[in-house]
Amino acid sequence: MNTSTYDYIIVGAGSAGCVLANRLSADPTKRVLLLEAGPSDDLLWIKIPAGMTRLFSNKKVNWRYQGAKEPGFNNRTLYCPRGKTLGGSSSINGLVYMRGNSHDYDAWRDEGNEGWGWSDVLPYFKKSERQLRGGR
Known part of the structure; x- marks a missing residue:
């Protein structure tokens, strides 16, 4: 290439x-x-929320990262599933989507991050969403 x-x-x-x-x-x-290192997102289990349990350990579409040993957890490691497919982790999260808390965005703006207030980012959320159930 x-x-x-x-x-x-x-x-x-x-x-x-x-x-x-x-x-x-x-x-x-x-x-x-x-x-993209992984395959297309056309796997059946990506398309249905219950499929998340099948994707949780599927090395074809999940990097299956392990964190470092955590002293606060008796040196256990934490499992961190991360998507390896078109859509990344958004494709393996059981179709969960959330915008976040508006107060967090406003706090970032108030800390000097111009353009990160809720009223600034909300139009971009709306632009990326395909909400079929009414209000936005």
Whole structure:
């Protein structure tokens, strides 16, 4: 593969990588390469919430990371499932989605992070959502 023919190379097709690739490729003059280590997200268990239990240890779509030994947990390690498929961890989380607490965003803004207040980020959440049940 000759990567010099691309304007942008994005490694990881998780939520952020997919959105970034979509936005960058909207410019027809730019060539974008999106790389993902895992397979497509067409696995049946990704499409249904109950499938999360099947994906929890599936090495085909889950990196199955283990944390370092934690002194506060008697030196046990913590399991950290992370998606290895199109959509990344969002594809293996049982279809759970949440925006976060509006007060957290406002606190980030108030700490000097301009553009991170709730009223600033809410339009971007709405733009990325496909809510079919009413209010947004």
